Amino acid sequence: MDFTGFMAAFALAAFWVNTLLIAGAGWSECAGLRRRYAFLSRGTGARRGVVTAAGADGVVALYTVVQVGRSNGRGPILFHDRSRGSRVLGGVVALADGERRELAEGAAAEVWVSGLPRAAACPDTASFAGALPAATRAAGWERRLELPLRVGDTIWLAGQVDGELVIADADPRRWLARVTWWTAALVLGLLVVAGACTAACLWPPVFGTVSKLGAFAGLVAFNLFQLVGKLHHDAIQPPSLRVLDGQWSAPRGR
Incomplete structure (x- = not known):
């Protein structure tokens, strides 16, 4: 060779x-x-229900993303995630099989919500113009996106309240698949x-x-x-x- x-x-x-x-x-x-999410495929996996009671403002759980946007003043405002978190505010979920599950305020859980990209989109010209001056500064423009799960929403519960718990607005087993x-x-x-x-x-x-x-x-x-x-x-x-x-x-x- x-x-x-x-x-x-x-x-x-x-x-x-x-x-x-x-x-x-x-x-x-x-x-x-x-x-990590093996509990989604064990037993009943995820159980569908409807939120019948909730804490403050009718919100049972909240997913939050904090972002910082920066721009050179001429181009777009570019965002990067600074933090994200899930929070349970407490409430009651009526499951499809008739059982009622109580979610305690502050329970450890992952909140999975859809529609976040739509919520993060620029709503109008005025919003862009209002954010641009702060985005051109060194610290950037910070915004907080909150997507709640409220009374009347159909949700899925997976796992145990005192252990692994996922609260989602769509079947989490589909994500795993x-x-x-x-x-x-x-x-x-x-x-x-x-x-x-x-x-x-x-x-x-x-x-x-x-x-x-x-x-x-x-x-x-x-x-x-x-x-x-x-x-x-x-x-x-x-x-x-x-x-x-x-x-x-x-x-x-x-």
Whole structure:
């Protein structure tokens, strides 16, 4: 094997090591989430009910995200999450099977809510103009997003009040199923693409046109796999830990 062949073999080995590390990391993270939320698939898993009584202002639970937005004064306001948290204000949930579950104020729980991206969107031109001066300062503009679960809302309870508890406005078992399928698609997709690139690299004659195109495809895939791994990591996070970030662009005037 000459030097060119050695370097080609080394590059191909590095490509596969990178592929297997990313696939393994994704699978390991998924397995960790499935262990952490194993109670979603045990017994009844998640139980649907309706909030019949609640604490202050009819709110039984609250999910909060604090963000800081910054802008150079000409472009959009870019946000990054500073903190997020869940809070139980107390109340009563009438479950579908007739049981009534009481949620004590301050109980440890994860609150999962949908609609957060809509709540974070820029509502109008006046809001953007009002936030822009503060966003151009070094400290940025801080905003607090609160999504409540109220009396009359249909929610799902999973886990025990004195232990692991998830309060969600959508069936959390669907999230767990999506996490599993997305991870399986990631691992299978990485292996299929890596295998296709390898087959093209080794297509005879080696270092011929097809082989060179395969090497170029492998180089592109090598860089894209890391991005795909990062996107997968963000996508499978539970709703209470999912990064929101986002930006406000100046709405077009009428």
